[in-house]
Amino acid sequence: MESERGKLLPFYLVVDVSYSMQGKKLDAVGRIIPTIVDALAKAPILSDKVRFAMIDFADDAQVRLPLCDLLDEHIVLPSLATRGGTAFGAPLRLLRTEIESNIKQLKADGFAVHRPAVFFLSDGEPTDPGAWESAFTDLTYYDKEKRQGFPMYPNVIPFGVEGAVPTTLQRMIHPATGSKPMRMYLADHNQDPAAAITTMAEILISSILKSGQSMAMGNSGILLPPDEDLPGGVKSFGADDDFV
Amino acid sequence: MSAEDMTQQCVPRYVIGEPGRAAALVVxxxxxxxxxxxxxxxxxxxxxxxxxxxxxxxxxxSVRGLSHRAYAKVRQDAYGVRVTGDGRYLVVAVADGLSAGALSHVAADTAVNRGIRRLNALLTGADQAAVEWAPFFRDLAADVERDCRDDLFDRGVADANSRTLPEIAATMATTVSFAVLDLIPFDSGHRVVMGTVGDTSVWVLGDGGWQPTQPVKNDGADLHSSATHALPLPAEPVRAAGWVRPGEALVVMTDGVGDPLGHGTGEVGARLAQLWRTPPHELEFTAQVGFARKTYDDDRTVVAVWPARG
Structure with a gap:
């Protein structure tokens, strides 16, 4: 290693574009990245460090925005269209290969990289039961002592609206336990799903901003906003919370 | 002064690589x-x-980092320098208060000041630069713990003396490096001994470039971690000894400079080596320590010592 070229914090936004997302929900999803761009433009400490990628999925998954500096003037933001079912396994498998190759490339380019964070937004139940679970394990399992699994495993923060099944999304919180457990965010039952997505974008930005501030305070990686700061219409849950 | 005026004045004189947006935009x-x-x-x-x-x-x-400037936090680095009472040894201390603790600058100050005081007492009259670092750091950890408790109590924390040591360390903790240089040359070199807890680092800068005196942080790691050892928690020090010759410099630094320096073999190492071949004016030196480089926004502290040519 020569001089480091920088310390980066990668975020991956994974969005459901199955047919059920058609309409206002998809429009709201399309506004997430422009809103993040606006927030980063006002936060130079953070914008130097944050790298962002977007993956969409239905029956398959596609990298719609490869990991990049969102304030880079050459970036073209993707437009989204719905297509097909809700196979959770597809984006999880894609994340595994993307994260691994992105981090290897960044390290080869001389950057130090903090643990990535994945925001996973869906409005439905997975259409690939049995398959997505093993893809999730491949993405997140790591045994530090035995050095088995995926050492670059991300922190995963699920976001659910409308038809999303809480107990399914809850299984995707990672890490679920330990010193820095993640949480998931669910829209209230009667909440307009498009409005809920916009609210979740706020939570996501607040988390990115908080993570930057927490890096300034010596932590490495993502920090979620405290529950009392959450906007209305969305609630947060831990991995062992019950649903009433 | 408006933010626009401030930006005009903040443009740094020393940039290594890409400066990043923060160097120009942080108020x-x-x-x-x-x-x-x-x-x-x-x-x-x-x-x-x-x-x-x-x-x-x-x-x-010692320069407050861009990140602490942006988020309205204080500089948590500290340094100290003194010559022992007998005029024989130069003692350098550099400490980096852990950002996770809101009052870590107190731990950094006390580690520097108490450590230098202890080294002065140990070394004054000694016939060679030698320090038993393990007991030294044990005693110093106790000093730092006591000072931190006193400081908390003074700030109105009534239970400061009944809190556990990890609780104290969560509020105030620090890394620290000490280097002791024998001012009397032997065989045209100056003997130096060093003891470190945490990721502050000691280097010898000479014609051969940057020579680390301890393993470089995060070497071989998959992902970056800012985890480190820190006082007042008990920690086994990393010890080292070596020589500094006229024409070389002994350089002690916090990771604010050490991280971008890496192994000293890249552009940061080359530029600082060129700037510090001889001692710059102290204001220039300060500007150089505060060089702009994208994403490196931590507090920066460097103490450099150039032995004179005899």
């Missing part, structure tokens, strides 16, 4: 409750022998 803000803490401190002086001949040149600077 420094004061900490709302720690007004006494200086943003930047510096020193530059010559150490003389009893007959007035120059023995060494010292430059030191």
């Amino acid at each position: 420094p803000r004061p900490s709302a409750d720690l007004w006494g803490r200086k943003d930047t401190v510096l020193d530059g002086f010559q150490v003389d022998s009893p007959n007035g001949a120059a023995l060494a040149y010292v430059r030191a600077a």
Whole structure:
């Protein structure tokens, strides 16, 4: 290693574009990245460090925005269209290969990289039961002592609206336990799903901003906003919370 | 002054690689409750022998990082320098208060000041630069713990003395490096001994470039971690000994400089080596320590010592 070229914090936004997302929900999803761009433009400490990628999925998954500096003037933001079912396994498998190759490339380019964070937004139940679970394990399992699994495993923060099944999304919180457990965010039952997505974008930005501030305070990686700061219409849950 | 005016004035004189947006756009803000803490401190002086001949040149600077400036936090780095009472040894201390603790600058200050006081007592009259670092750091950890408890109590924390040590360390903790330089040359070199807890680091800078005296942080790691050892928690020090010759410099630094320096073999190492071949003016030195480089926004502290040519 020569001089480091920088310390980066990668975020991956994974969005459901199955047919059920058609309409206002998809429009709201399309506004997430422009809103993040606006927030980063006002936060130079953070914008130097944050790298962002977007993956969409239905029956398959596609990298719609490869990991990049969102304030880079050459970036073209993707437009989204719905297509097909809700196979959770597809984006999880894609994340595994993307994260691994992105981090290897960044390290080869001389950057130090903090643990990535994945925001996973869906409005439905997975259409690939049995398959997505093993893809999730491949993405997140790591045994530090035995050095088995995926050492670059991300922190995963699920976001659910409308038809999303809480107990399914809850299984995707990672890490679920330990010193820095993640949480998931669910829209209230009667909440307009498009409005809920916009609210979740706020939570996501607040988390990115908080993570930057927490890096300034010596932590490495993502920090979620405290529950009392959450906007209305969305609630947060831990991995062992019950649903009433 | 408007933000626009401020930006005009903040453009750094020293940039290594890409400066990043923060170097130009961050507007420094004061900490709302720690007004006494200086943003930047510096020193530059010559150490003389009893007959007035120059023995060494010292430059030191501790600069608040862009990140602490942006988020209205104080500088948590600290440094200290002194010559022992017998005039024989130069003692350097550099500490990096852990950002996770809101009052870590207190731990950094006390580690520097108490450590230098202890080393002065240990070394004054000693016939060679030798320190038993393990007991030294044990005693120092106790000093730091006591001072931190006293400081908390003074701030109105009534249960400061019944809190556990990990609780204290969560509020105030620090890394620290000490280097002791024998001002009397032997065989044209100056003996130096070093002891470190945490990720502050000691280097010898010479014609061969940057030579680390301890393993480089995060070497071979998959992902970056800022985890480190810190006082007042008990920690086994990393010890080292070596030589510094006239024409070389002994350089002690916090990871604010150490991280971008890496192994010293890249562009940061090359540029700083070129700038620090000889002692710069202390204000230049401070500006150099505060060089702009994208994403490197931590507090920066460097103490550099150039032995004089005899």
